[in-house]
Amino acid sequence: MSNSSADLRAIALAEFAAAGYAGTSIHRIADIAGLSKSSVLYHYSSKETLLEAAVAPAIDRMTQILEALEVRTLSAEGRLAFLSEFVDFLLEYRREVHMFINQGPSLVDVPVIDRANDLVVRLAKFFAANTASVEEKMRFGIALGGAAYMLCTQDSLGFDNTPVDETRAALITILTGLLAPVGDSANAAPSITVNGI
Amino acid sequence: MSNSSADLRAIALAEFAAAGYAGTSIHRIADIAGLSKSSVLYHYSSKETLLEAAVAPAIDRMTQILEALEVRTLSAEGRLAFLSEFVDFLLEYRREVHMFINQGPSLVDVPVIDRANDLVVRLAKFFAANTASVEEKMRFGIALGGAAYMLCTQDSLGFDNTPVDETRAALITILTGLLAPVGDSANAAPSITVNGI
DNA sequence: ACAGGCTCTGACCGATCGGTCAGCTAATTT
């Protein structure tokens, strides 16, 4: 047995993330699913509707995470706990995040993508408040864009058969080092030390 | 006076990077340049030819960098010097790198992009040799994909009017901390220290 | 004055795009 609607969502998500929304035709999605183009448009009345359905869970989860985040300022422990939660989000919705990051600007006319763009901006505002230094803003951009890219390119980078737990642990370590506040002496040290090699 | 060919290359590069190769029509490029679609196809006999011309300088420079790199193993000082050189490359060819990173896999049938993919693989092999740990490979992916994303999204991240020197210095600091060998004690320290907050 | 490039253009081509529609089949409901 199979669920055509769910299959189509998964296929569309993979193709949209890999070849781009504009670069993926309904015909191609139908072929991969073993259906006709008409069948795809039976389940989802338009290409845009299919996109919305494919990314909706990621949008919902991201909204939920951000709302819980913005009600309070985080302590150092809370910040680390959030990072762990956010890494789980990245691992589960890597394709969606990759889409938002790389195709968000060019798909602003699609409402659901516009909401995603807004979420990214809000996340950036949390990590790098208005008072943040340029380096801090850069660190956030590198962490977000880099994680999304790396997680969607594991095979080409040569560690696609790595157990999830190991990926998760390493990602938390890397992002923690990258995103810890610049003012934090424990984090300000390394770059200086390394420069002085 | 103006140089239509050079203008078209620059416009095409910006559009290809922002909206994707598949998502950018020749007509749109022509409109931005103030020309007709036919004129674009006069200067570049096909869309693919235009893409090749737009990214060729980046390919050449990248090839040159890699060839100089692969003839020898780098010392710690040499590694830092290379990183500085590579950051300059990233700053100058940010759009091209962003294209290779995000559209490379879906444009393998375009010869010039296939060469770019090969260059990225060779760079990855240099930074994270076969013996490298998973975390090291992840760090490389995050650094490369993150830098390309961040540099192409400065405006949306809120530091688009930052002087280049400051961006350059911060990027070197960040990438140094990210890419220094894991075995290096000077670099292994920070993530542990931060985890222990 | 004339000839030959260089730049540019609109008209046109086949292919593909997203999307509509009438109708087929098999399962479910009544």
Next chain:
DNA sequence: AAATTAGCTGACCGATCGGTCAGAGCCTGT
């Protein structure tokens, strides 16, 4: 058994895609 519904399909639509082509305008060298 009859009627309805869900799932799916091919034929078809207008728009847009990348690309071709014959020629118009212009500038230069002779």
